[in-house]
Amino acid sequence: xxxxxxxxxxxxxxxxxxxxxxxxxxxxxxxxxxxxxxxxxxxxxxxxxxxxxxxxxxxxxxxxxxxxxxxxxxxxxxxxxxxxxxxxxxxxxxxxxxxxxxxxxxxxxxxxxxxxxxxxxxxxxxxxxxxxxxxxxxxxxxxxxxxxxxxxxxxxxxxxxxxxxxxxxxxxxxxxxxxxxxxxxxxxxxxxxxxxxxxxxxxxxxxxxxxxxxxxxxxxxxxxxxxxxxxxxxxxxxxxxxxxxxxxxxxxxxxxxxxxxxxxxxxxxxxxxxxxxxxxxxxxxxxxxxxxxxxxxxxxxxxxxxxxxxxxxxxxxxxxxxxxxxxxxxxxxxxxxxxxxxxxxxxxxxxxxxxxxxxxxxxxxxxxxxxxxxxxxxxxxxxxxxxxxxxxxxxxxxxxxxxxxxxxxxxxxxxxxxxxxxxxxxxxxxxxxxxxxxxxxxxxxxxxxxxxxxxxxxxxxxxxxxxxxxxxxxxxxxxxxxxxxxxxxxxxxxxxxxxxxxxxxxxxxxxxxxxxxxxxxxxxxxxxxxxxxxxxxxxxxxxxxxxxxxxxxxxxxxxxxxxxxxxxxxxxxxxxxxxxxxxxxxxxxxxxxxxxxxxxxxxxxxxxxxxxxxxxxxxxxxxxxxxxxxxxxxxxxxxxxxxxxxxxxxxxxxxxxxxxxxxxxxxxxxxxxxxxxxxxxxxxxxxxxxxxxxxxxxxxxxxxxxxxxxxxxxxxxxxxxx
Amino acid sequence: xxxxxxxxxxxxxxxxxxxxxxxxxxxxxxxxxxxxxxxxxxxxxxxxxxxxxxxxxxxxxxxxxxxxxxxxxxxxxxxxxxxxxxxxxxxxxxxxxxxxxxxxxxxxxxxxxxxxxxxxxxxxxxxxxxxxxxxxxxxxxxxxxxxxxxxxxxxxxxxxxxxxxxxxxxxxxxxxxxxxxxxxxxxxxxxxxxxxxxxxxxxxxxxxxxxxxxxxxxxxxxxxxxxxxxxxxxxxxxxxxxxxxxxxxxxxxxxxxxxxxxxxxxxxxxxx
Numbered sequence: 001x002x003x004x005x006x007x008x009x010x011x012x013x014x015x016x017x018x019x020x021x022x023x024x025x026x027x028x029x030x031x032x033x034x035x036x037x038x039x040x041x042x043x044x045x046x047x048x049x050x051x052x053x054x055x056x057x058x059x060x061x062x063x064x065x066x067x068x069x070x071x072x073x074x075x076x077x078x079x080x081x082x083x084x085x086x087x088x089x090x091x092x093x094x095x096x097x098x099x100x101x102x103x104x105x106x107x108x109x110x111x112x113x114x115x116x117x118x119x120x121x122x123x124x125x126x127x128x129x130x131x132x133x134x135x136x137x138x139x140x141x142x143x144x145x146x147x148x149x150x151x152x153x154x155x156x157x158x159x160x161x162x163x164x165x166x167x168x169x170x171x172x173x174x175x176x177x178x179x180x181x182x183x184x185x186x187x188x189x190x191x192x193x194x195x196x197x198x199x200x201x202x203x204x205x206x207x208x209x210x211x212x213x214x215x216x217x218x219x220x221x222x223x224x225x226x227x228x229x230x231x232x233x234x235x236x237x238x239x240x241x242x243x244x245x246x247x248x249x250x251x252x253x254x255x256x257x258x259x260x261x262x263x264x265x266x267x268x269x270x271x272x273x274x275x276x277x278x279x280x281x282x283x284x285x286x287x288x289x290x291x292x293x294x295x296x297x298x299x300x301x302x303x304x305x306x307x308x309x310x311x312x313x314x315x316x317x318x319x320x321x322x323x324x325x326x327x328x329x330x331x332x333x334x335x336x337x338x339x340x341x342x343x344x345x346x347x348x349x350x351x352x353x354x355x356x357x358x359x360x361x362x363x364x365x366x367x368x369x370x371x372x373x374x375x376x377x378x379x380x381x382x383x384x385x386x387x388x389x390x391x392x393x394x395x396x397x398x399x400x401x402x403x404x405x406x407x408x409x410x411x412x413x414x415x416x417x418x419x420x421x422x423x424x425x426x427x428x429x430x431x432x433x434x435x436x437x438x439x440x441x442x443x444x445x446x447x448x449x450x451x452x453x454x455x456x457x458x459x460x461x462x463x464x465x466x467x468x469x470x471x472x473x474x475x476x477x478x479x480x481x482x483x484x485x486x487x488x489x490x491x492x493x494x495x496x497x498x499x500x501x502x503x504x505x506x507x508x509x510x511x512x513x514x515x516x517x518x519x520x521x522x523x524x525x526x527x528x529x530x531x532x533x534x535x536x537x538x539x540x541x542x543x544x545x546x547x548x549x550x551x552x553x554x555x556x557x558x559x560x561x562x563x564x565x566x567x568x569x570x571x572x573x574x575x576x577x578x579x580x581x582x583x584x585x586x587x588x589x590x591x592x593x594x595x596x597x598x599x600x601x602x603x604x605x606x607x608x609x610x611x612x613x614x615x616x617x618x619x620x621x622x623x624x625x626x627x628x629x630x631x632x633x634x635x636x637x638x639x640x641x642x643x644x645x646x647x648x649x650x651x652x653x654x655x656x657x658x659x660x661x662x663x664x665x666x667x668x669x670x671x672x673x674x675x676x677x678x679x680x681x682x683x684x685x686x687x688x689x690x691x692x693x694x695x696x697x698x699x700x701x702x703x704x705x706x707x708x709x710x711x712x713x714x715x716x717x718x719x720x721x722x
Numbered sequence: 723x724x725x726x727x728x729x730x731x732x733x734x735x736x737x738x739x740x741x742x743x744x745x746x747x748x749x750x751x752x753x754x755x756x757x758x759x760x761x762x763x764x765x766x767x768x769x770x771x772x773x774x775x776x777x778x779x780x781x782x783x784x785x786x787x788x789x790x791x792x793x794x795x796x797x798x799x800x801x802x803x804x805x806x807x808x809x810x811x812x813x814x815x816x817x818x819x820x821x822x823x824x825x826x827x828x829x830x831x832x833x834x835x836x837x838x839x840x841x842x843x844x845x846x847x848x849x850x851x852x853x854x855x856x857x858x859x860x861x862x863x864x865x866x867x868x869x870x871x872x873x874x875x876x877x878x879x880x881x882x883x884x885x886x887x888x889x890x891x892x893x894x895x896x897x898x899x900x901x902x903x904x905x906x907x908x909x910x911x912x913x914x915x916x917x918x919x920x921x922x923x924x925x926x927x928x929x930x931x932x933x934x935x936x937x938x939x940x941x942x943x944x945x946x947x948x949x950x951x952x953x954x955x956x957x958x959x960x961x962x963x964x965x966x967x968x969x970x971x972x973x974x975x976x977x978x979x980x981x982x983x984x985x986x987x988x989x990x991x992x993x994x
Contacts, residue, residue: 243889248880249889249890252890253890256890276952277951277952278950278951278952278953279951280951281950281951282951321743321744322743322744323743324740324741324742324743325740325741326736326739326741327737328733328736328737328741331736331737356739358738358739358945358958359945360942360960361945361947363737363947457989457992457993458992458993458994459960459993459994605823606823607775607823607824608775611775611776615743616743616745617800618745619745628773630775630824633982633983634739634740649738649739649740650739651963653993655983657822657823657824658822659988659989660992660993662992
């Protein structure tokens with residue numbers, strides 16, 4: 001009997017195992033005293049519960065009695081069809097008899113400490129416990145079982161649910177049937193008894209039970225499961241895991257059990273598609289980590305260390321973290337490796353991690369790079385500076401008579417972009433979406449792009465070839481817009497402590513020409529550092545080290561008039577005069593010179609342009625100075641007195657307390673001089689026409705009269721004339 | 723984000739760039755547990771940081787057993803000493819809607835606003851003083867109502883009414899995680915009643931009792947991105963820039979944090 005129970009111990013329902021055991025006992029009992037069973041039922045009329053309770057009593061004395069009800073049970077049981085041997089045992093008659101008989105002897109024979117009540121109350125208790133549901137029934141059975149020997153326990157189990165079935169609820173019968181059935185299915189051999197006992201015809205109840213069970217066993221056409229197995233699985237899981245308030249989450253548990261069926265089979269199929277991007281990016285990043293291993297030679301290693309163009313990104317990241325700004329350590333490390341890859345593949349003099357610009361679909365990681373002397377990469381995409389020369393020149397060839405009116409519109413001269421390495425194009429920028437992905441070089445920026453970028457405000461999508469649809473129309477796509485914003489941010493927010501940079505030696509002074517403006521600086525070798533406290537307290541200790549971008553869109557003023565004067569020879573005199581007038585109006589745009597302290601920056605509606613902070617108030621001796629821009633939210637700079645770094649993390653837009661309003665459309669341009677030739681005349685009104693007609697007729701009449709007086713003889717002619 | 727998993731959550735949100743410095747992190751870990759004890763909250767969330775000109779506000783919220791009940795909001799300037807903020811009322815929101823610009827960073831700062839009020843004698847200009855604390859309260863309330871996010875299935879509704887954390891929430895699957903409809907606004911539903919009967923038939927009343935992000939106006943005001951391959955889904959609001967929601971699919975980790983200036987991005991329609 002132990003054999004049966006041990007494998008069954010796992011199951012929530014110990015009934016099957018336990019039910020198995022009574023069968024053995026039944027068979028043993030039946031072999032022992034098949035005949036005494038008939039008489040004894042009479043004694044056992046008291047309570048049905050006496051059956052199980054009988055089991056609880058010490059094995060010997062009730063054993064014989066217990067065997068008798070078992071006998072009774074087996075009797076009818078054996079007569080039933082072999083597939084459902086035990087069900088037959090649940091005929092109402094014998095248990096009813098046993099009920100009465102067993103009640104009293106059971107009470108006396110009881111050794112159980114669990115239910116020291118009268119038989120009937122115990123019966124009720126069982127009823128109630130069974131009413132609560134399968135779980136509680138099995139739980140009580142289990143708990144009770146633990147206090148008993150296993151053999152007794154099993155017998156109790158047999159009768160416990162058996163009691164239940166004899167109450168009116170069909171559900172209980174079903175449950176009991178379920179418990180028994182599982183056992184019977186698994187222990188068919190054991191449960192099969194010799195059909196030597198008297199048979200009782202299957203009653204309505206049995207049929208109902210069987211049909212209900214058959215229904216539960218029906219396989220679902222969709223999933224191949226049946227309710228019977230599913231419920232038993234769910235209960236098994238609940239009893240194994242024992243969650244709190246299981247009744248509240250029973251539906252979720254049921255769902256989990258169902259999903260568990262599928263997990264093993266479709267695991268690879270379902271998850272493969274989803275996990276693919278994860279693996280892809282992991283592969284790419286793995287390549288980053290392995291790139292160092294390709295060059296194993298010592299010489300190359302030394303070379304690398306000597307000519308290190310790579311900045312110490314991790315060190316800067318550490319300082320920025322003190323300020324609460326940063327991308328997380330491992331992400332920063334990957335960016336570091338990606339920068340290394342960049343420096344290895346391109347001839348780069350100096351490189352810097354500029355920052356990260358967030359986009360709607362993807363983000364950009366930006367690296368600021370300076371190429372080595374003479375190794376500038378040519379711009380693959382030449383910006384098409386569209387100079388729409390109007391048709392004035394070509395029309396000059398036409399005949400004057402057929403000439404179309406000439407417009408005075410002259411396309412404003414496109415301002416040429418700055419040369420590489422100067423002004424806004426001082427550095428070259430590379431972007432990538434994620435470390436591990438290839439770096440893409442951004443094209444140089446043109447003044448037109450900067451001017452337009454100042455007028456629009458658009459989110460970046462993350463794809464460099466997205467067109468920018470805006471008013472005023474942006475000359476370029478997202479890569480140009482990105483470059484323009486990067487230029488503006490750099491010009492506005494890249495600062496360094498005063499004295500870190502100094503101007504180079506001046507080579508001749510050009511007073512009027514703006515090109516001679518100081519735009520080169522170099523590191524000051526004698527820089528001694530500034531106290532962190534001073535850096536925080538006063539903004540005049542910080543200076544811009546990137547040239548300010550003028551409203552023209554360039555850093556160095558370009559006078560559009562000068563160049564066009566050369567071309568004026570072809571133009572009409574009229575236009576020369578007009579241009580001559582214009583020359584007087586365009587003033588040279590002046591911006592703050594390089595290395596201006598940031599205390600000179602303009603406020604934005606009473607908001608100071610920069611916020612300074614010590615990184616930590618708790619430990620000021622090791623704190624660093626942190627500068628946060630209010631004009632470009634997301635731009636940060638730190639310094640610990642000797643070192644400094646700039647960083648940007650944000651959406652890439654300027655701050656404005658007012659709403660953005662797109663610029664209004666310009667008024668309709670007057671292209672042609674209005675004059676009699678061009679201007680349409682209004683149709684004359686009726687009065688005017690009549691007046692005109694009257695005037696004409698008067699004139700004709702007067703002419704006729706004149707003619708009449710002169711030529712009286714030619715009346716016939718007059719008639720002709722009329 | 724839950725104060726219990728503060729460090730992990732901060733690490734996952736670090737893609738947005740603005741987080742907390744180590745000393746703030748350490749102070750938060752300590753002080754939030756004390757706050758939980760003192761105010762007897764069921765859960766404490768670290769809501770985020772509002773950047774002011776002089777100093778920053780650190781905001782935390784405490785929840786009771788019912789997750790959708792009105793929360794108590796606390797603020798601190800140094801992550802150690804927390805002060806309770808009054809609950810937001812509609813008056814406050816209306817009053818502070820006229821204030822523009824950055825937060826000062828000083829809770830007792832008063833904004834001055836001149837209004838024309840009709841008095842008995844005629845129109846007079848009245849200077850109304852609005853405290854920064856009031857503004858703080860209303861901004862936090864607006865942000866919560868507009869963009870606080872929770873994934874579908876993380877909370878469930880019991881028949882008795884209170885909303886509980888769903889202990890069997892295993893996280894969204896990857897395909898669900900990429901759709902905006904699997905995320906809900908973490909507030910009382912506003913548009914749920916307007917759904918057609920057909921739509922309502924598919925909803926599960928115990929899980930779908932909040933508005934989803936799908937129908938937010940303007941469309942496209944959420945940026946949904948996968949980071950680290952498909953291992954992390956990050957939602958960023960474009961309407962209140964600075965709000966980041968993160969969720970690791972197939973795990974219970976989720977949360978949101980706001981680090982920003984506390985100003986709505988009214989230019990959003992131009993920027994899309």
